[in-house]
Amino acid sequence: xxxxxxxxxxxxxxxxxxxxxxxxxxxxxxxxxxxxMVWGARNLDKLIGSPREALDVFDFEPLAHKTLPPAHFxxxxxxxxxxxxxxxxxxxxxxxxxxxxxxxxVGTLDTRMELFGETWGSPIVVAPxxxxxxxxxxxxxxxxxxxKAGNHLTMLSTVATTSIEDAIAARGRPVWFQLYPTDKWxxxxxxxxRAEKAGAxxxxxxxxxxxxxxxxxxxxxWRTDTRDCSSCHGRDLKSFVQRKPNFxxxxxSGLTSTGHTTLTWSFIxxxxxTVKTRLLVKxxxxxxxxxxxVEVGLxxxxxxxxxxxxxxxxxxxxxxLPEILEAVGGRLPVLVDSGFRRGTDIVKALAMGARAVCVxxxxxxxxxxxxxxxxxxxxxxxxxxxxxxxxxxxxxxLKDLVPAMVRRA
Ligand SMILES: Cc1cc2nc3c(=O)[nH]c(=O)nc-3n(C[C@H](O)[C@H](O)[C@H](O)COP(=O)(O)O)c2cc1C
Numbered sequence: 001x002x003x004x005x006x007x008x009x010x011x012x013x014x015x016x017x018x019x020x021x022x023x024x025x026x027x028x029x030x031x032x033x034x035x036x037m038v039w040g041a042r043n044l045d046k047l048i049g050s051p052r053e054a055l056d057v058f059d060f061e062p063l064a065h066k067t068l069p070p071a072h073f074x075x076x077x078x079x080x081x082x083x084x085x086x087x088x089x090x091x092x093x094x095x096x097x098x099x100x101x102x103x104x105x106v107g108t109l110d111t112r113m114e115l116f117g118e119t120w121g122s123p124i125v126v127a128p129x130x131x132x133x134x135x136x137x138x139x140x141x142x143x144x145x146x147x148k149a150g151n152h153l154t155m156l157s158t159v160a161t162t163s164i165e166d167a168i169a170a171r172g173r174p175v176w177f178q179l180y181p182t183d184k185w186x187x188x189x190x191x192x193x194r195a196e197k198a199g200a201x202x203x204x205x206x207x208x209x210x211x212x213x214x215x216x217x218x219x220x221x222w223r224t225d226t227r228d229c230s231s232c233h234g235r236d237l238k239s240f241v242q243r244k245p246n247f248x249x250x251x252x253s254g255l256t257s258t259g260h261t262t263l264t265w266s267f268i269x270x271x272x273x274t275v276k277t278r279l280l281v282k283x284x285x286x287x288x289x290x291x292x293x294v295e296v297g298l299x300x301x302x303x304x305x306x307x308x309x310x311x312x313x314x315x316x317x318x319x320x321l322p323e324i325l326e327a328v329g330g331r332l333p334v335l336v337d338s339g340f341r342r343g344t345d346i347v348k349a350l351a352m353g354a355r356a357v358c359v360x361x362x363x364x365x366x367x368x369x370x371x372x373x374x375x376x377x378x379x380x381x382x383x384x385x386x387x388x389x390x391x392x393x394x395x396x397x398l399k400d401l402v403p404a405m406v407r408r409a
Contacts, residue, residue, distance in 0.1 A: 051370050051377030056385075057341055060365035060378060064135070067368050071229060072134045074221030076364050079308040080214045085315065086308030089339025092316030096348050097409045104394030109387055113153075113356055113398060115333055116278055116299070118174075118201065121151030122383050123350060123398055127307075127337050127358035128178035128204070133161035135368040142367060144170035146375035150383060153356070155204055158191060159258065163245035164198045174201035177246075178282065180258040181205060181267060188267075189274055190250045196277050203275050204302060205268065208283030208310040209259045215309070268296055280335075283310065285320045287327035294331050300355075301328065303336040307360045318349060325353040343385025350398060351405040 047063045048054050065073050079086030113123040126147050132139035140162035147154040148171050156167045158180040167175045177195035181188045192203050222229070234240055237255060241247045260267070272279055282302035284290055293301050303317050303324050317338040328334055336349050337358035346357045359382065366374030395401045 048369075051366070051373045054377055054381060057362040057365065057378050057381055060362070060369045060374060064365040064368035068135060069225055069227060070221040071218065071225040071227075073368075074218035075131070075134065075215070076361060076368075077221075078215040078217040079312070080310065081216065081312040083217070083308060084312045085305050085310075086339075088314050088316040088319075089305070089308050090316075090341070092318040092339065093342075093345045093348060095409055096318065096406050098344065098347060098351070098389070098393055099405050099407060100392050101394030101405070104396065104400075106391040106394060106396050108396060109390055110397035111383070111387060111390070115153070115355060116202070120153045120356075122379075122386070123356040124150075124152055124346065124379060124382050124386065125335065125337075125356045125358040126152055126154035126363060126379075127304075127360040128155040128157035128160070128176075128206075129360050129364060130157045130159035131161050132364070132367065135364055136371045138371055139367075140167050141170045142372035143363060143375050144175065146363070146366075146372045146379060148172050149376050150379045152379055153201075155358070156200075158246055159241070159244045160246060161244065163248070164195050164200055166245075168199055174199050176200055176202040176204055176280075178204045178206055180209070181207075181260045181263055181271075182255055183257045183260045183262070184252075184255050185267075185270075187247075187250050187252060187255060188271070191246060192271065192275050194246065196275065200277065202278035202280055202299065203271075204280045204282045205271060206282045206306075207263060207268075208285075208304065208306050210261050210263065211257075211259060213309055265292055265296060268298070272297055284324065285313075285315060285317070287323040290324040290327040290334075294328060298332065300333045300335065302358065303334060303354070304358075305338050307338045318345070321349060321352055321354060340382075343382065343387070343389040346382065346386050347389040347393060347395075347401060348406050351393070351395075351401040352403060 044062050047066065048059050054060060111122050113120045126143060132143060136142055140156060140160045144154060144167050154171055155176040155178050156164055157178050164177050177200040179188065179191055195203060238252055241252050241255065278299040280300040280302060281293055281298055283304050283306060284293060284301050285305060290301055303321050305317055317336050321336050325334055333355040335356045335358060336354045337360060340346055340357050340359050341362060349357050363375045363378045366378035393405050
């Protein structure tokens with residue numbers, strides 16, 4: 001160690017952090033200052049009373065927890081197995097730092113996002129989530145209206161509790177339709193054709209849910225729920241999909257899954273030949289698959305692990321994004337989701353080269369807590385943080401967010 005004071009300080013810090021030595025090293029008490037957040041910690045006993053009170057999107061989650069029946073909150077919150085992927089999605093952002101540029105005129109900010117010749121007010125996209133009426137009576141209608149207020153692109157789930165026609169009417173602009181392929185081609189085709197006819201701007205096929213998801217948090221919370229769930233949910237897949245308006249008029253007999261264990265690229269090719277509108281896949285996590293998506297002639301990719309609800313690989317989407325962007329080489333727009341909660345998270349992905357970032361649970365927290373105004377506030381908070389971070393890194397528009405602004409820590 002010699003006389004180098006920096007080396008001495010590092011050693012003391014290391015020893016102070018050691019669980020063996022506690023806070024004492026060489027007989028000398030090492031003072032550890034508390035993290036500033038200790039003084040202003042989030043108080044779970046005092047929840048926000050209105051959307052405006054929220055300081056960030058996380059302020060809505062405890063209110064959603066308090067408002068919803070345990071099984072419904074569990075459905076929203078759950079990851080799978082050990083929640084390794086769920087946690088990785090958040091922790092992944094810490095592996096990347098922003099490189100802020102100074103002295104750039106950011107007096108006027110342009111956050112408009114262009115995709116397939118259409119312009120949206122923000123690169124923040126509403127991800128498709130099923131059964132929104134489990135969180136609020138107005139469900140997807142409230143979400144669509146909130147998205148309209150901020151001019152966000154939205155994707156509607158196959159298993160939404162609102163039809164694609166009603167969602168488009170509430171949004172006032174074409175909504176994208178997320179397609180669960182199911183294990184029956186006729187049903188997949190019927191869903192896609194109906195969405196096209198309704199004027200959906202794109203079909204987004206989700207390919208990461210093949211079999212049953214082990215939603216342990218859901219199952220544990222479900223056991224604490226005293227209500228009779230079968231009166232709303234029915235007991236089998238047929239009664240489940242029959243309550244989802246997008247399946248109206250389709251023959252769902254023989255359907256055993258909304259996923260598809262024999263799903264391969266040949267199904268995607270067949271769908272490509274069937275669908276006239278834009279076709280994207282959601283759920284890719286590797287460069288190899290991204291290259292295949294380009295070869296098959298898809299229009300775009302959503303890098304996603306379903307918010308940690310599909311598999312427990314432990315791989316975050318922000319980790320997967322760079323290799324996928326490199327493989328695609330600008331030939332297709334790449335969107336990304338899973339774990340995005342802050343303006344900095346969004347800016348990191350956009351600077352890497354993603355075209356847009358989708359969010360799931362945060363708007364559901366807002367929906368459960370306050371309905372449409374809650375969703376509006378969640379989207380507004382994220383958009384406000386995005387604007388602030390764009391200024392901080394010196395990017396007056398989305399195209400000024402460039403790879404040099406982000407690096408692996
Ligand atoms: C309650 C819930 C329901 C979801 N339902 C669907 C769905 O029906 N189709 C789909 O492709 N993704 C679905 N997802 C995944 C989202 O589209 C998105 O990938 C994920 O929520 C993003 O992660 P985040 O929640 O951490 O933002 C769902 C997610 C949640 C939380």
